[in-house]
Amino acid sequence: AQTVTQSQPEMSVQEAETVTLSCTYDTSENNYYLFWYKQPPSRQMILVIRQEAYKQQNATENRFSVNFQKAAKSFSLKISDSQLGDTAMYFCAFGNNAGNMLTFGGGTRLMVKP
């Protein structure tokens, strides 16, 4: 079984600054996928970024990037030029190779301050 740990229950950042959210996971699988999901107050689950474990290159999506360290089983999310709309819960998730299940961390509540 997989476990996902997000050690920062809450974080805050000033608008336009950069913030990094931490995530570690544990698994015995070699092929898997990692995701960051955003959940605003509207409750929707919105995919932010994904990373294939077999790829060494870190994924980027506009202002969002990850630092994937496979040996350390670490998958942090960096948000650059933070915007007020980034205020939300952020969940790190482990996806198995078969694609039939996700294991989520407990979440980090991010507040972007004006």
Added chain:
Amino acid sequence: NAGVTQTPKFQVLKTGQSMTLQCAQDMNHEYMSWYRQDPGMGLRLIHYSVGAGITDQGEVPNGYNVSRSTTEDFPLRLLSAAPSQTSVYFCASSPGQGRQPQHFGDGTRLSIL
């Protein structure tokens, strides 16, 4: 294109009542799943299906039943509601294969009194 549609959005039940949460997707996805989200926690997998007629248990299946008679629909049944099942329930679908992200519905907030 509606994506993943969950009904109802809110529901209040009394202990012991039964209920079915509906989930439908119009993306022709093979995989569908149900998760629950308790306050201050991440989502936990209840049941999942990799195709019509195929279902399996996730991390927290007790007290819930599922069936998948069509590709589009994946209802979740609460057999005898208990206060511990008060939660927000999310349905998700994906085309299959691990690299494909799951698409989530907007959730159903369920309260059991």
